[in-house]
Amino acid sequence: MMTTIFKTMLVTSLRDKITMFYSVIFPIALLIGLGYYFDNEDYSPRLVTGVIALSSLFWGVSGIAFQVHWQRSRGVYKLLKLTPYPTISFIFLMTAARTLLGIMINLLVLTAGVLMFDVTISIISLLGSIGIMFIGILCFTCLGFLISNFANNEGQINMISNLFFFPMIFGTDTFYSLEKAPEWVSTMGDLFPLGYYVKGLRAVLEISNESPLEMIIILVIYSVALLVLAAFTFKWESNGQLQVKKYKHRTVV
Template sequence: MNTALRILLKSALRDRISLFWSVVFPVGLLIGLGVVFDSPEYRGRLLAGTAAMGVFFWALFGIAFENLSHRNRGVYKLLRATPFPTVAFVLSLTIARALVALLSGAVVVATGAIAFGVDVGWGESLLMLPVLLAGTFCFTGLGFLVANLAGNEAQVSMICNLFSLPMLFVSEAFYSLDGSPRWLQELSRFLPFSHFVDAFRHSLEGDASGIVLPILILLAFAVLFLVLAVVTFRWDAEGGKMLAGRMKP
């Protein structure tokens, strides 16, 4: 498993497109909006929103495209002919992506701390760790599900946008929803990205109790996405759906 993890980690670090959308784009957005809106309060919100967005993009889009690539190239079919468990491979892929997600979030937060003087100490950094992990596992599960539902890269992109855009626009990542209609505020609470942003903001504020409920909600969504991903899993591009009971242990 260690060998597979090292290989998948190197592959993740070579994923330039995902790295752009999870690191370069959030950093550019953070600096651009931070300069335009010169408010310490807004910069704190902006830092939490852009860092959460970067991890969200990395976990969702990165996993979806990589999972589709592995399936279309026959990686999963080859795994069936080897003693290496598919579950171990999926776990290695998730861990590799989670490690890079932590790096992505750290880069964005460090940029905000340096460029705008946002106070991020050791306490806040430690609180961010479980938040980043919970968000990564949640959206990684969603990425696996998207790849199972899609048949090609165009469909992956379409389905990812179908999930990601409403989550971004109906969250408080970049603005407050206090003045929005009640139904929109309620809808926001049913989407996992809103809870990820909330947890991230509480961690930056050093509020340990505030991150507990959002993390639990993210983990609940992670379990839901994982179950759906297992049920819809396909060994190859032409294969049909496979029930969880037929998965190789």
């Protein structure tokens, strides 16, 4: 059962062309464009980590949210409900499958950044970055799962996702410094996990002097909290299917 779910999740994730575009092609294009515009050796490492974080965010949040909505609307979870499989185990297995693919995608983006900007990375830094990627993508995937539980259609998924994307991207120093920004901007950014993920990447890649352990702990806390919330709010059927059931029940009565 577990193996089947894991394989199915991997296959369906790879078929998601839109998410693959925003997680692979768009970040690499961003590396090329911003790298050409900001031709600065000191900025290159910041750009690479920022683009990796953006790829993780798109893959984790948008990818899983649309995938879960698609599966739920087609009654996939109704069949799963008939099995004695625990909800939280199912959610964790799905997020783990996407996290594994997300790490591979991030390593591809990292490789592109290393080749383009001649960034030097040691074996220890590479292993550390894989660990941070695992926790970060897992965290974003749990967030995407949670969003899918509240959205009734794809339009609502986009709307809710953007409510998280804007403060996370523009409220953190992912691509630029916030030293001269108003205090409320950085305070808003600190409420979300992206900033800690970026700092963790920079720490393990030896771009900054911050402690990666602190960032890892914070990301783990976010991941656990989001996973639990996703499990408690999980819906086996879409709202449309539930409304049809209610209508049929009233008709029979």
